[in-house]
Amino acid sequence: MTINWREQFAQRVGRITGSQIRSFFQLTERPEVISFAGGFPGSSFFPSQDLSRVLAEMMEEEGRAALQYGPTEGNYELRAYLAYKMRREGARCEAEDVIITNGSQQGLDLLSRILVNPGEPVLVEEPAYIGGMGALRSCGGVPVGVPMDAEGVDPQRMKNKLIALEREGKKPKLFYTVPNFQNPTGYTTSLERRRAILELASHYNFLIIEDNPYGALSYEGPVPPSYKSLDREGRVIYLGSFSKIFVPGIRIGWMAAPAPLLEKVVLLKQTADLCSNSLGQRLAYRLSQEGYLDEHVRRLVSLYREKRDLMLYCMERFFPEEIGFTRPKGGFFIWVTFPGCYPEAKELLNKALEQRVAFVHGEGFFYNGGGSHCARFSFSQAGKEDIYRGIQRLGDLFARLTGERVPAKAAQG
Ligand SMILES: Cc1ncc(COP(=O)(O)O)c(C=O)c1O
Numbered sequence: 001m002t003i004n005w006r007e008q009f010a011q012r013v014g015r016i017t018g019s020q021i022r023s024f025f026q027l028t029e030r031p032e033v034i035s036f037a038g039g040f041p042g043s044s045f046f047p048s049q050d051l052s053r054v055l056a057e058m059m060e061e062e063g064r065a066a067l068q069y070g071p072t073e074g075n076y077e078l079r080a081y082l083a084y085k086m087r088r089e090g091a092r093c094e095a096e097d098v099i100i101t102n103g104s105q106q107g108l109d110l111l112s113r114i115l116v117n118p119g120e121p122v123l124v125e126e127p128a129y130i131g132g133m134g135a136l137r138s139c140g141g142v143p144v145g146v147p148m149d150a151e152g153v154d155p156q157r158m159k160n161k162l163i164a165l166e167r168e169g170k171k172p173k174l175f176y177t178v179p180n181f182q183n184p185t186g187y188t189t190s191l192e193r194r195r196a197i198l199e200l201a202s203h204y205n206f207l208i209i210e211d212n213p214y215g216a217l218s219y220e221g222p223v224p225p226s227y228k229s230l231d232r233e234g235r236v237i238y239l240g241s242f243s244k245i246f247v248p249g250i251r252i253g254w255m256a257a258p259a260p261l262l263e264k265v266v267l268l269k270q271t272a273d274l275c276s277n278s279l280g281q282r283l284a285y286r287l288s289q290e291g292y293l294d295e296h297v298r299r300l301v302s303l304y305r306e307k308r309d310l311m312l313y314c315m316e317r318f319f320p321e322e323i324g325f326t327r328p329k330g331g332f333f334i335w336v337t338f339p340g341c342y343p344e345a346k347e348l349l350n351k352a353l354e355q356r357v358a359f360v361h362g363e364g365f366f367y368n369g370g371g372s373h374c375a376r377f378s379f380s381q382a383g384k385e386d387i388y389r390g391i392q393r394l395g396d397l398f399a400r401l402t403g404e405r406v407p408a409k410a411a412q413g
Contacts, residue, residue: 015118016138028358034390036311036377037358039183039332043381045303046247047296054286062282070278072270074100074254078285082240082254090229091238097256099265100276104213104239104253108135108176110272111209111237111255114264115174116141121165123175123206125153127335127365127374129183132176132211143367144172150326152179152189155196162204175201175208180215180223181331184365184376188329191224198227201235213241213253214331216297219305223330234258242284244332245297250280304332304380310387311379318395320402325377332380338373342402345375355397357390 028037058066073079080095087093101107108131116122118140124133126145133143144165146158158175165172175197179189189197201208210227228238241253255265269275287293311334315325324337336359338345345361352358362371379387 012118012138012140015140017134027353028360033353033356033358034382034386034393035358036379036382036387036390037360038381039376039378040381041244041248041332042303042307044383045300050287050292051247051283054283054292058279058282058286066279066282068278070275070281072099072266072275074098074276075278075281075285078281078288079254081285081288083256086228086238086240086256090225091231091256093228093256097259097262099255099257099262099269100281101239101253101255101269102251102273102276103243103248104211104241104255105131105135106269106272106276107239107253107255108132108209108211109138110265110268112136112139112141113268114261115207121170121172123158123161123172124367125177125182126367127184127362127371128176128367129178129211130364132178132209133367136174136176137367141174145366145368145370148182148185148187150187152182152187152193153177153197155193155200158197158200162200171204172206175206176211177208177227178211178214179227180212181217181328181333183214183331184333184360184362185335186326186328186331186333187335188223194224194227194230198230198236202233206235208236209239210236211239213239213244216245217301217304217332218330219301219308220329228256237261242280245300246284246287246293250283251277252280252284307379307382307384307387308334310384311377311391314388314391314395318392320395320399322402323398332378334377334379336375336377338375338398340373342373342398344372346372348398348401349375351397351401352394355393357393357397359394 028035076095078100079098082098083093083095112135116136116139120141121144122136122141124143124145126147128143128145136143144161146153146161179194181188208227212226215223226238227236238256239253242250257265308328312327322339326335328334349359349361360376362374365371382390
C-alpha cells in the first residue's frame with residue numbers, strides 16, 4: 001500500500017512554512033553570484049586558528065567533560081558569566097535566570113510552544129525577522145504587524161492595533177521584537193519608544209520577547225538600554241546569541257527569563273534535545289573568560305563597519321536617486337525601498353540574478369501583505385570588492401530599467 005503522507009502528518013505540521021530565504025538559497029548562493037541575500041556572518045572573520053588552539057587546550061584539560069552530556073539548563077559557569085554580562089548592562093539577572101539554548105532560534109521555538117495557542121494574535125514588527133515569525137506561526141500564532149520607522153516600532157500605532165484587537169475580543173499575550181539593528185530593516189528602537197512600549201505592555205498585560213543577536217555589533221557608540229534592563233515587572237524575555245559575535249556553527253545562544261517561565265522552558269528543552277552542545281558551551285566560556293571574545297567583538301565591529309560604510313557609499317553613488325535605503329548603525333542589514341513606478345522587487349531580483357547579483361525581496365518579512373517594493377541587503381558576507389562590483393552592477397541595472405543611461409550621482413563623481 002502506498003503511504004499518503006498528508007494523512008500521516010499531525011495537524012500542526014500544516015502550519016509550518018519554509019523560509020522564503022532558504023528556498024532560493026540554491027540560486028543566490030551559487031559561487032558565481034555576488035550575494036547580499038544571506039544574513040550569515042562573514043566566514044573570513046571566523047577566528048579559526050585561535051579556535052583550534054583553545055580546542056586543543058580544552059581537550060587536554062577537560063576533554064572528557066566537554067564531550068559528555070551536560071545539564072539541560074546549560075553549563076553553570078557560562079550561565080553565571082552571561083548573567084554577569086547582563087548585569088553590567090543594567091539588567092537584574094543571576095545564573096539561575098539563564099538557560100543555554102541551541103542558538104536564539106531554539107529560544108524562539110521553545111517560547112512559541114510554551115506561550116502561543118493556535119489562533120492567538122502575536123504582536124510583531126512590520127517587517128519582521130522571518131525565523132521569528134516562523135516559530136510563532138508554527139504554533140498557530142497569528143502575527144499582527146506594527147509598522148516601523150527609523151526610531152523602531154511606533155507605540156501609538158501599536159496602541160491603535162491593541163484597541164482594534166480589543167474591539168474584536170482579541171488580546172495578544174506577546175510582542176516579539178529585535179530592538180537593535182533589526183533584521184531586516186537595520187533600525188534600532190529608541191529609548192523613548194522602548195519605555196513607551198513597556199508601558200503599553202504593562203497596561204495591556206503582554207510579555208516582550210527581546211531578541212538581540214546584533215546589539216554588540218554597534219558601529220556608532222552604545223545602543224539604548226535593553227528592554228530587559230528597563231523592565232520592572234518581569235515581563236521581558238531576553239534572547240542572546242554567540243552566532244554573530246563568534247561563530248554560528250557552535251549553535252550557542254541563551255535565554256534570560258522569569259523563573260515560572262524558565263521552569264517550563266527547561267522541561268520542554270529536555271524533550272527537545274536534552275542539553276545544548278557541551279563542547280560549544282565550554283569553548284564559549286573559555287573564550288569569554290580570557291577576555292578574548294570582547295577583543296574579537298571589537299575587531300568585528302571595525303571590520304563590519306568598513307563593509308557597511310562601503311555598501312552605503314556604493315548605494316549613494318550608483319543607485320538612482322529615487323531608491324531609498326536605511327543607514328543602520330550596526331548589525332548586518334540595509335533595507336532598500338524602490339519607488340512604486342519600479343517593477344516589483346521580486347522581478348528586480350530575477351533581473352539581478354541574470355547579472356549574477358542577489359538580495360532578498362521584501363514580501364517574506366511581512367505577514368499581512370506588503371514589502372513588494374522593498375528588499376533586504378546584507379553586507380556581512382560579501383568581500384569589499386564584491387560589494388563594490390555588485391552594487392555598481394545593480395545601479396546600472398536599475399538605471400537601465402528606468403530608462404536612465406547613467407545613474408545621476410555616478411555621473412557626478
Ligand atoms: C533576529 C534574529 N534572531 C535569531 C536568529 C537566529 O540566530 P541563532 O544562530 O542564534 O539561532 C537570527 C539569525 O539570523 C536573527 O537574525
